Amino acid sequence: MALVTSTEMFKKAYEGGYAVGAFNVNNMEIVQGITEACREEKAPVILQVSKGARAYANHTYLVKLVEAAVIECPEIPIVLHLDHGPDFETCKACIDGGFTSVMIDGSAHSFEDNIALTRKVVEYAHAHGVVVEGELGTLAGIEDDVKVEEGASSYTRPEEVEEFVSRTGVDSLAIAIGTSHGAYKFKPGTKPQLRFDILDEVARRLPGFPIVLHGSSSVPQQFVDLINRYGGAMPGAIGIPEEQLREAARRAVCKINIDSDLRLAMTASIRQFFYEHPDKFDPREYLKPARQNIKEMVRHKLVDVLGCNGKA
Ligand code: G3H
Ligand code: 13P
Ligand code: ZN
16 A cells, blocks of 8 residues: 555544544654554554654655555555644645655644644645644643743633634644653643533534544653663653543544654663663664564553554
8 A cells, every 4th residue: 555645544543533643753753663562553644754854864754654654554544744734835845755745733722823834835735635733722841942841831712723724724633631741741730621611612613534642652651661671761751541541532633643652662671671681782683672672662652552553
C-alpha cells in the first residue's frame, strides 16, 4: 500500500470509537519500532515529523525511512504527517516533498490570523491531494523551541469551532482540553483531568468531524523509574492517565499524538544497557533493545489505549 491520507482512517475511527496513533519519528529505530508493532497488531498509523525532526534528520532521510516502512509493512495504511507546521513555507515544502498530511499550527495567532494562515495552507494542500490539521486553543508545555507556561495555555472555545472549520476547510482539528506537551505535564500531587465537557460540546457542534489530541503521552512510570535508577534525574515527570485517553478515543478524538513516551522508552532502555554493560560501545547493541522497547510500548498503546489494533 502506498502512503495514504488520513481521510478514510478518521472516518473509520470516528464510527468505530477508537483513535489512530500519531507517533513522532526522528530516526530509523523509532520508525522501525513503531511500524513493526503496527504491522503485527494490524493497526493503521500516522508517522509524524516535526520542524525539529526535519532540522535533525533532514527531510529526505525521514521521507525515505517512512517510504521504507511502507514497503516493509504493505498490509497497513501509513500517513506521513507534518507535526506543528509553523508557517506556510514549511507546509508547502512538505506537501511538495511527499507528505500526505500537514498540520498548520496557527494557535499562537489571533483567531482571524489563524483562519487566514490555515485557509492558505488548506488551499495549497487540497490542490495537491494533501489533508490539513488546524488547531484552536493553546496547550501548555514545550513543542519545538516554544515553551508555553501553564498559565498562558487556554482551552479551546467551542463557540469558535464551527466558524474556524467552515472558513478554513480543514480536515481535522486539534483542540486543547487539558493535555500538555512534554514529560512534565502536571505538578506532582495534582490530578490530571481532561475536559470531556469541552470535547463533547465541540463534537456536538461538529458532528462526525475528526478531533485531534496533542500532548497525549502518559509518561509511563516504569520508564521514569528506570531512567532515575540508571543515572537519570527526572523527578516529577507526569503524563495523561491512559484511561482518560481511551475515553477520548471512544468519543470524537480520532488522532492521538505521542512523542514523549517514545523518547522515554528509548532513553530508559539505553540507560539500563550502559549501566549493565559499561564496556560495550556498539550502537547496534544498545539501539536494538531500545527499538524493542519502543515496539512493546507502541503495542500497548494500540491495544489498550487507542483501540486501533485489527483496524488496518
Ligand atoms: O509537540 C511536539 C513534538 O513532541 C515534537 O517535538 O519539536 O522536539 O521534535 P520536537
Ligand atoms: P507528548 O509530548 O505528550 O508526547 O505530545 C506529543 C505531541 O503532541 C506531538 O505533536
Ligand atoms: Zn503537539
